[in-house]
Amino acid sequence: MFWLNLAHAESLMPTAATDVAAQVDNLYKFLLISSFISCAILIGGMIFFAMKYKRKTDNDKTAYITHNTFLEFLWSFIPLVIFLGVFGWGWHIYHQMRHMPENGLEIHVTGKQWAWEVQYKSGVKTANLVVVPIDTDVKLILNSMDVIHSFYVPSFRIKQDAVPGRYTALTFNANKLGDFHIFCTEYCGTQHSGMIGTLKVVSKEDYDKWLEEESKVSTLPLAQRGEKLFQVKACAGCHSASDMSVKVGPTLYKKFGAEEELNDGQKLKVDENYVRDSILNPNTHIVKGFQANVMPSFQGQLSEVELSALIEYIKTLK
Ligand code: HEC
Ligand SMILES: [Cu+2]
Missing domain, CATH: 1.10.760.10 (Cytochrome c-like domain)
Incomplete structure (x- = not known):
């Protein structure tokens, strides 16, 4: 059923693979449901009153009402409270999303036409593949070699422009194992749509193993x-x-x-x-x-x- 689906928004949204992603979904669900309710009240009320007060005979006049201070106060105050609540809620999530970890795992990611180059501090390099350990604060340091790109991981609900000539950053802490999409979300030329990568979340042991194996590659x-x-x-x-x-x-x-x-x-x-x-x-x-x-x-x-x-x-x- 639709309402059940809304409650488990998984079927509408990509898998939420971070705590922040789950919070974003909750806010989104709240906005969606409260919009549906407001819409029902507004449109339903309009139709109801149009029928109720439809002129039935030539002399059928309704009461002459100019205003109602209490009602006007209510329909201003209730939305105000809701909007301020949404603002505070959004602020709270955004703050977590943008709060860079002090001791996070830092990885350099460079956008270029049309691939993501990834460089680990140990010297390991990959293309279009970011491997990270689960339950770890990760900070991606982004920049670009040519035009503006944008690094987007739908399952983490995070996105950040990669800008030539300066660094930007993105942080996350993945709580699900698996492969997640990376998309470029800033139109960057003919192959923009092909600028796709994989963000792989693995266990901490697998991460260490992977990093060690990859470090050997450049000496092979x-x-x-x-x-x-x-x-x-x-x-x-x-x-x-x-x-x-x-x-x-x-x-x-x-x-x-x-x-x-x-x-x-x-x-x-x-x-x-x-x-x-x-x-x-x-x-x-x-x-x-x-x-x-x-x-x-x-x-x-x-x-x-x-x-x-x-x-x-x-x-x-x-
Ligand atoms: C989606 C399938 C696909 C992938 C992935 C792919 N190729 Fe190909 N490749 C082909 C096809 C089909 C041809 C034959 C048509 C042509 O010449 O373009 C071909 C042709 C070639 C040829 C010429 C072969 C010959 O007989 O003359 C080489 C060399 C080659 N590919 C190397 C690679 C390498 C190296 C990679 C990975 C970096 C790769 N291909 C990835 C499908 C693929
Ligand atoms: Cu791009």
Whole structure:
């Protein structure tokens, strides 16, 4: 039932994964329900009185009423009390939302066209992925490399602009494990809608483990970093790497050094530049038998080193 759904707004709202998010939802529910009640009183009253005092005969005159001080006081005073209450309530939540923790876990997040670059103090770097431990005060320090972006996590009900040339901050304390969406909510160019990331809340042990594993990545040999990226960037979902099977895209097994036929009949040798182009501008060469616009461009989502790592990994697939 609708009213029951309202009481458990989960079905209308994204999962509330912080204490603040639950409080925001309570305020929102209050506003929604009190608006419905006011609407019913106002519109219902209007219809009721229009019918009740409808002129029934030519001489049917209603009483001549100019005003009613008590009623006027009531319909001013009651809304005033409600509005002041909502103001105080909102203030209370906003204050918690913007109160930066003293000893929080600080993570740097940089927006750029069109990805979120995340850097931990230990030096670990990720793209479009923020991993945080549960029940921990986290402070994200935001900035931007180009235009204004905005970091939004619907499940946390928090949002903050990332502005070039200065730092802004966002804080939260997640109380639910899981993967939550990150969206950019400031229009920032053609791929704005693709500027999507994941905020992963894990247990404290898993967080330490993850951080330790990630710190090792930058010291791994290039090809092994590439292998990891191949998983992390979801290339593996579309390309097989260990046999000739075709997934969404062609297999990359035994591909490097071979000759590839494109759907315009052209034949190209698969070398470093071919692979680089395939990753950054997938639509410039379409492999024979495959469609354009299936593989997303990874432009802006991979650093030069990461690209080299992927290429070195693809070289080893034989
Ligand atoms: C959504 C599925 C998808 C994802 C994700 C994806 N690709 Fe592709 N990829 C394709 C398709 C389809 C083609 C063939 C059409 C074309 O050439 O663009 C292709 C083509 C390629 C080619 C050219 C292969 C050849 O046979 O000449 C390379 C290299 C490649 N992808 C590498 C990658 C890498 C590296 C990643 C991860 C960073 C990746 N792809 C992610 C679907 C995908
Ligand atoms: Cu953006």
